[in-house]
Amino acid sequence: MPTGVAMRDARRQLFDAAERILLRDGPHALTSRAVTTEAGCAKGVLHRHFADFDAFLAELVLDRIARLDGRSAALRAAAGTGTVVGNLAAALTELFDAVAVSIVGLVIFRDDLRARLRAAGSTGVPLLTEATAMVASYLTAERDHGRLAPDADVETLAPTLIGAAHLLFADRTSAPPDASAVRRLVITVVGVGG
Structure with missing residues (x-):
């Protein structure tokens, strides 16, 4: 995964990635790895903005x-x-x-x-x-x-x-x-x- 690449509005990019996964593959496919891969970022980006994956899903x-x-x-x-x-x-x-x-x-x-x-x-x-x-x-x-x-x-x-x-x-x-x-x-x- 890319590291050191600046993301504009990381939260929005992660939400948009999650919505694309939901559209394409359904809720069962929604994992932290799938979201960060879809967003094109390191998994740590998600955890910098959210306490854990359930916090991300709640948001x-x-x-x-x-x-x-x-x-x-x-x-x-x-x-x-x-x-x-x-x-x-x-x-x-x-x-x-x-x-x-x-x-x-x-x-x-x-x-x-x-x-x-x-x-x-x-x-x-x-x-x-x-x-x-x-x-x-x-x-x-x-x-x-x-x-x-x-x-x-x-x-x-x-x-x-x-x-x-x-x-x-x-x-x-x-x-x-x-x-x-x-x-x-x-x-x-x-x-x-x-």
Whole structure:
């Protein structure tokens, strides 16, 4: 491995390398050696920036969760525009890209990683919990706009949408579901048309 080569934003390069591995080979292939090899750096670089590999993985997941903030704000801002089904279908499709699906598998598979994420304040299944909050916030805004029934149970609809969408997108070996399948899921769960 190269040594003495300056890396710009080593953390970002390591995260990007981990995401490429997740896309190409899945969560089972994610090791410290695989990440540093993919990033083109010595293994010591990872350990200079993170206490150990589980700390790296926790930061990788937290980085992905932090990206939801922008998505959540954009989705809330879409309330009252377009269609509820279209807005949710687009948000779910963007949310459940192959990397996110792999990260959920990684979190479920690694007990130590879940423990670290819980210690950092994440609850439930990290990433899915935050995605549920994002969808609940949007559904609440749509209910306030009168585009959902006044008695719509947002606290049940949001996790139902996230769980059903996760199952729809979870098969890493097949092509992602088409737009019509995602729209059908949203229509079925939320009970609104088009």
